[in-house]
Amino acid sequence: MLERPSHGGELANRLSMRLGETWRIDSNDIYRLLQNLEAEGLVCVREEPRRDKRPGTRIVYHPTERTSAALTRWIETLLPRETFRLGLHAKLAVAREHDLPGLRSALGQHRRECLELATMMCPGEGELGSWGALLMDCTRDGIHQMLQTELDWVARTLTRIDEYAARRS
Amino acid sequence: MSLRRPTAAGSLPLLSFSAVSKLQRDGGRERVVLDSVCFDLHAGASLGVYGARRSGKSTLLRLAAGLDFPERGSVRFEGRELAGISGRERARLLRGPLALLSAEDWLPSPGETVMDHVAMSAGSGGMSLREARRAALGALDRVDAAGVCAEEMTVSLSSSLRARVLLARALVREPRLLLVDEPAPLPSLLERDGFRALLRAVTRERGIALLVASEELSALQGLAALASISAGELCMAQEPGKVVELPRRRSGAGERR
Numbered sequence: 001m002l003e004r005p006s007h008g009g010e011l012a013n014r015l016s017m018r019l020g021e022t023w024r025i026d027s028n029d030i031y032r033l034l035q036n037l038e039a040e041g042l043v044c045v046r047e048e049p050r051r052d053k054r055p056g057t058r059i060v061y062h063p064t065e066r067t068s069a070a071l072t073r074w075i076e077t078l079l080p081r082e083t084f085r086l087g088l089h090a091k092l093a094v095a096r097e098h099d100l101p102g103l104r105s106a107l108g109q110h111r112r113e114c115l116e117l118a119t120m121m122c123p124g125e126g127e128l129g130s131w132g133a134l135l136m137d138c139t140r141d142g143i144h145q146m147l148q149t150e151l152d153w154v155a156r157t158l159t160r161i162d163e164y165a166a167r168r169s
Numbered sequence: 170m171s172l173r174r175p176t177a178a179g180s181l182p183l184l185s186f187s188a189v190s191k192l193q194r195d196g197g198r199e200r201v202v203l204d205s206v207c208f209d210l211h212a213g214a215s216l217g218v219y220g221a222r223r224s225g226k227s228t229l230l231r232l233a234a235g236l237d238f239p240e241r242g243s244v245r246f247e248g249r250e251l252a253g254i255s256g257r258e259r260a261r262l263l264r265g266p267l268a269l270l271s272a273e274d275w276l277p278s279p280g281e282t283v284m285d286h287v288a289m290s291a292g293s294g295g296m297s298l299r300e301a302r303r304a305a306l307g308a309l310d311r312v313d314a315a316g317v318c319a320e321e322m323t324v325s326l327s328s329s330l331r332a333r334v335l336l337a338r339a340l341v342r343e344p345r346l347l348l349v350d351e352p353a354p355l356p357s358l359l360e361r362d363g364f365r366a367l368l369r370a371v372t373r374e375r376g377i378a379l380l381v382a383s384e385e386l387s388a389l390q391g392l393a394a395l396a397s398i399s400a401g402e403l404c405m406a407q408e409p410g411k412v413v414e415l416p417r418r419r420s421g422a423g424e425r426r
Binding site for chain 2: 108111112114115116118119121122123128129137140141144145147148151152154155158159162
């Protein structure tokens with residue numbers, strides 16, 4: 001918004017471009033967020049004629065004089081971590097020995113999902129070495145690293161399961 | 170699992186692994202390095218294989234290049250079983266349609282320029298010296314190295330230029346399949362990204378199929394399909410048995426170099 005006042009859909013698209021498809025931005029979340037920001041006085045809502053010369057108006061979100069400073073503060077603050085929850089951890093916590101084949105297949109599915117998410121991560125479109133490209137590269141690194149860690153964990157878990165099964169038989 | 174482009178539908182895969190197992194003796198025991206690996210790679214398609222150290226990915230590339238043979242199953246290049254070919258035929262394959270790119274293959278000779286080095290690679294394919302030099306210049310130009318280092322000595326080349334020259338050396342032989350082990354583990358992240366983008370762009374524009382293995386998932390971004398390997402088992406992103414029709418340019422639009 002500070003870069004360019006826009007309507008909600010465009011803000012959502014631009015954010016989605018930077019965070020990547022894996023973040024799965026929901027435009028409803030964006031509107032809720034914008035409402036909250038408006039209530040805090042960080043967003044100013046204006047109804048403006050459409051830029052594409054079509055009839056009708058659009059709701060355009062503008063920053064207020066407090067927005068820039070609020071963003072600076074937000075960048076510096078440590079945000080609460082999302083709870084680290086993987087459905088597979090819950091399955092592992094309660095699995096019985098005879099569930100081993102089921103666990104193996106669930107782990108395999110998880111591995112495929114991680115790979116599919118990684119396939120969705122396309123290399124940047126920005127100019128190599130630009131500020132925008134730098135930001136997107138950093139986000140992509142984070143997502144790749146998380147997916148890589150999960151793939152490594154799945155591989156380790158499968159190896160542990162196999163070694164256990166081999167010892168038992 | 171089969172990877173192909175719509176244009177190649179129905180045609181023979183370029184590289185085909187069927188139920189490939191590779192074993193290695195570990196003391197008195199046998200260790201499974203590759204376990205019933207199956208996949209097809211069609212002309213012009215790309216596949217990235219992610220795996221930790223000792224997961225079997227380098228072995229997979231060596232088998233694909235015909236430098237090693239499986240205990241079970243078969244590896245075929247353009248329909249031909251690689252285990253059955255003679256040493257001479259294998260050498261001919263590696264001088265032409267099949268190229269293996271690995272930083273470990275960098276063997277500079279004292280007094281040799283980059284131009285000589287790349288031209289030598291082209292010359293071993295049967296070209297005259299003049300043709301070889303022209304082809305070398307073209308390949309070096311494509312990897313943005315001609316103006317920078319064609320007359321430099323290979324022994325004093327930076328790691329970043331070395332990666333590009335290695336790629337030029339492979340390109341000059343006009344391969345149909347490029348096998349890459351760990352693409353450019355360069356100190357600068359920007360240079361790494363730049364090299365990987367170059368690799369994707371060059372192979373795409375020349376219709377070269379690409380098989381890349383790395384222990385870094387991010388090194389494989391932009392490739393059309395991904396797989397992971399651990400304890401010798403290969404897992405593809407999609408359910409096995411599904412034929413994936415790849416779009417012509419999955420991430421090409423506006424991709425930076």
